[in-house]
Amino acid sequence: MGRDGSIVPADPQGIVKKRAAGSRCWILMDATGQSSVLDADKYAIMHRAQIHARDLRILDPLLSYPSTILGREKAIVLNLEHIKAIITAKEVLLRDPMDDNVVPVVEELRRRLPPANSNLEGQSDGKEIAGQQDIDTGEEDESPFEFQALEVALEAICSYLAAQTTELETAAYPALDELTSKISSRNLDRVRKLKSSMTRLTARVQKVRDELEQLLDDDDDMADLYLSRKLAGASPVSGSGATNWSPASPTIGSKISRASRMSTATFHDENNVEELEMLLEAYFMQIDGTLNKLTTVSGQSPKPVDSGAIFGMNIPYTWNDNHGYVFKWVVIFAGLLSAAIFAIIIFYSRYKGLVGS
Numbered sequence: 001m002g003r004d005g006s007i008v009p010a011d012p013q014g015i016v017k018k019r020a021a022g023s024r025c026w027i028l029m030d031a032t033g034q035s036s037v038l039d040a041d042k043y044a045i046m047h048r049a050q051i052h053a054r055d056l057r058i059l060d061p062l063l064s065y066p067s068t069i070l071g072r073e074k075a076i077v078l079n080l081e082h083i084k085a086i087i088t089a090k091e092v093l094l095r096d097p098m099d100d101n102v103v104p105v106v107e108e109l110r111r112r113l114p115p116a117n118s119n120l121e122g123q124s125d126g127k128e129i130a131g132q133q134d135i136d137t138g139e140e141d142e143s144p145f146e147f148q149a150l151e152v153a154l155e156a157i158c159s160y161l162a163a164q165t166t167e168l169e170t171a172a173y174p175a176l177d178e179l180t181s182k183i184s185s186r187n188l189d190r191v192r193k194l195k196s197s198m199t200r201l202t203a204r205v206q207k208v209r210d211e212l213e214q215l216l217d218d219d220d221d222m223a224d225l226y227l228s229r230k231l232a233g234a235s236p237v238s239g240s241g242a243t244n245w246s247p248a249s250p251t252i253g254s255k256i257s258r259a260s261r262m263s264t265a266t267f268h269d270e271n272n273v274e275e276l277e278m279l280l281e282a283y284f285m286q287i288d289g290t291l292n293k294l295t296t297v298s299g300q301s302p303k304p305v306d307s308g309a310i311f312g313m314n315i316p317y318t319w320n321d322n323h324g325y326v327f328k329w330v331v332i333f334a335g336l337l338s339a340a341i342f343a344i345i346i347f348y349s350r351y352k353g354l355v356g357s
Helices: 012-017 042-050 055-056 103-112 116-127 127-137 145-181 184-217 219-224 228-235 274-300 307-312 324-356
Strands: 025-030 033-041 068-071 074-081 081-089 091-095
Touching: 025 103, 042 055, 042 091, 042 103, 068 219, 074 127, 074 145, 081 145, 091 103, 103 145, 145 184, 145 228, 145 274, 184 274, 219 274
Parallel strands: none
Antiparallel strands: 025 033, 025 091, 068 074, 074 081, 081 091
8 A cells, every 4th residue: 555545466476585675564464365565654554453553653663562462442463573463353464574584474374364266166166165165274264364363473473482492402502511511711602692692582482471471361351352253243233133243255254263153142252262262372382381491491501601700600510529528628627727827826926025025
């Protein structure tokens, strides 16, 4: 979408091959997998997603905001490391789609969401093909669109942080072994850099974990993420008293979650957050495992030290193994020697005093 509000069709190959020139670039993907590249200012994005300026500011790449998942009336504002997105019940807006770390997210969204022509084929071929399509796509396609997009983002960020953790872990253990066998300024500097990188990564992983934990602890916050439920609740009421489901497309209508297939009362129960809770718990366990791995590696690495504090590091010294008795006699001997020298000094001082008098 340019300044005049026009939408530029997306070029999937171009997204992979080149990078966007400015930070105003977004990719819009709807529930049918159709995508368009938008070059929109903040006012156009705010109007389209119906969010406030403070929410959009969280997604500004020039500002340093921690990982956040916010539920708004008609959108989910998602800031997870490099993944900055606005998810609605009908579409997802992803910022900087040409970024190297964001391209896999775009491709995964395109793979997960059904193409627009698949629904038309299903309608033309009858119920048999439509039923076969439900079997092939599996249960994950039954979730509301906003949960499908949220799951792609969570899976991407958890995998990204886990890969970085594995990379650091692979480099850390050999560095620690080399430092244990030989203490040198080179080895110390190498371990110090790894320790700093590990500390920064631990803080990032901890923030994602805390954000998921905070969501899981608050049913109201989780209920705010049920955008399709709120959209259905706002639709006209039929004569029988049941609320009509008004999906953005026929594809969405055929892939409502199990919760939405229950009774109308159950679907509109704002306290029913079991579906989202299971989704968040799965990725909470994954990110918690990553954090535990980082904590384990960090606990085995020494604290950063300078060259004058080498012996303050937690490095084993084999020369003092099973030699506690030697150290005890050294202390006793040093004490006796000190006492003897002190007595000699006192005696000599008194002797000189007597002679002088």
